[in-house]
Amino acid sequence: MTASSLEVRTLGLVFQNPIVLAAGTAGYGRELREVTRLDRLGGLVTKAVSPEPRAGAPAPRVAEFEGGMINAIGLANPGLDAVRETHLPWLASELPGTRKLVNVVGKVVEDYATVVRGLTDAPGVDAFELNVSCPNVKAGGMEFGADPAALAAVVRQSREATGRPVFVKLSPTLPNIAESARIAVDAGADALTLVNTIPGLVVDVERRRPAIGFGSGGVSGHALLPVGVLATWRVSRAVRVPLLGVGGVASASDALQYILAGASLVGVGTAALRDPRAPERIIEQLGAWLERHGVRSVGELVGALEWPA
Numbered sequence: 001m002t003a004s005s006l007e008v009r010t011l012g013l014v015f016q017n018p019i020v021l022a023a024g025t026a027g028y029g030r031e032l033r034e035v036t037r038l039d040r041l042g043g044l045v046t047k048a049v050s051p052e053p054r055a056g057a058p059a060p061r062v063a064e065f066e067g068g069m070i071n072a073i074g075l076a077n078p079g080l081d082a083v084r085e086t087h088l089p090w091l092a093s094e095l096p097g098t099r100k101l102v103n104v105v106g107k108v109v110e111d112y113a114t115v116v117r118g119l120t121d122a123p124g125v126d127a128f129e130l131n132v133s134c135p136n137v138k139a140g141g142m143e144f145g146a147d148p149a150a151l152a153a154v155v156r157q158s159r160e161a162t163g164r165p166v167f168v169k170l171s172p173t174l175p176n177i178a179e180s181a182r183i184a185v186d187a188g189a190d191a192l193t194l195v196n197t198i199p200g201l202v203v204d205v206e207r208r209r210p211a212i213g214f215g216s217g218g219v220s221g222h223a224l225l226p227v228g229v230l231a232t233w234r235v236s237r238a239v240r241v242p243l244l245g246v247g248g249v250a251s252a253s254d255a256l257q258y259i260l261a262g263a264s265l266v267g268v269g270t271a272a273l274r275d276p277r278a279p280e281r282i283i284e285q286l287g288a289w290l291e292r293h294g295v296r297s298v299g300e301l302v303g304a305l306e307w308p309a
Contacts, residue, residue: 005041005063005287005291006018006286007289007297007298008042008264010265011165013165014099014124015265016042016097016120016261017041017298018255018263018298019265019266019268019270019282020043020044020099020101020265021044021272022045023047023048023131023266023271024048024071024269026038026046026272028047028083028087028091029046029047029087029095030087032276033250035276036277037280038080038098039097040280041279041280042099042265043126044091044099044100044101045102046083046101047077048104049077049102049105050077050105050107050111050116051115052080054076054077054079054135055074056073056075057072057074057253058075059130059139059213061212063202063211063217067221068219068220069273070201070202071217071218071220072216074214074215075134077085077105077155084261088100088143090124099126100125100127101126101127101128102114102115102119102128103131103169104129104130104158105130107135107137108137108138109136109138112157112158113154115126116158116166117161122132126165126224126250127167127168128158128164129169130154130155130168130169131169131187132151132155132171133196133202133303136150137139145168145170145174145180145285146180147181148180152186153187154189159187159189165185165190166295167189167190168192169190170196170231172194176237177195177235178239185241191242192239192241192242192244193244193267194246195227195228196218196246196300197222199218201216218227220270224248225247225249228247229257229258232245232261236263241270242264244264244265245262245263245266245267246282247269249267250268250282252282252288256286260301260303262302262303268282286298
């Protein structure tokens with residue numbers, strides 16, 4: 001089994017394998033350099049970047065429960081200038097073979113293009129991922145992704161601000177995720193990330209209070225796997241762009257579910273927080289699975305799911 005069997009070529013980029021660290025789970029890379037072989041990964045999606053620094057949600061920000069994790073980080077980040085000047089140069093110099101996607105957030109439509117424009121020529125940037133699950137403060141807090149006009153505007157303005165590939169990350173709670181995918185692609189999205197977390201509430205019954213400081217938060221972990229795989233399959237039948245499947249991946253078998261459903265790339269998030277070496281094991285397991293089944297390239301499996309007649 002050669003290394004090329006795991007290689008993914010898409011959007012003019014070469015990923016040495018399909019496994020990508022999901023946004024928010026790897027910081028800007030430095031945070032995991034002592035515990036994860038980041039150079040072995042296909043890619044890394046950075047922590048969110050907004051035009052200005054954001055303090056984020058009150059502590060505690062993360063809590064585990066049986067079956068997963070809930071978090072409310074509040075999109076805390078040092079802001080566009082600090083990321084450009086400090087974090088991206090490190091990524092460029094330390095991880096030349098690992099593709100770097102910058103996750104972008106905003107409070108208003110224009111924020112996304114501001115970040116994209118400000119980082120498009122920065123070192124260490126291969127692509128952007130727009131998190132459209134953020135609340136639009138000009139629309140009463142409605143998520144950008146849930147408002148067709150706002151979604152199209154965010155994508156269109158970001159597309160105009162860069163020549164680099166633009167991924168759009170969609171929520172599984174959208175009324176019709178396939179239609180949202182079409183809107184994003186029609187507005188200029190080169191690829192889609194599926195899916196974001198699901199809103200939830202975990203209660204600390206001893207204190208009779210929410211387990212995290214913000215109250216509610218985003219639910220992730222293995223229980224999200226079938227939700228994300230179904231969304232990936234539905235979107236793969238609606239649009240013809242590369243997909244990055246995220247949600248509940250903790251093994252090669254999980255990753256293969258996304259790939260068979262139509263994803264070219266697979267993100268690992270909560271599993272990497274629990275065990276920073278999990279992504280490396282998934283890569284090894286994936287290579288072994290391909291060899292065991294006589295599959296020459298992981299690309300042969302993309303969208304190969306056989307649906308019941």
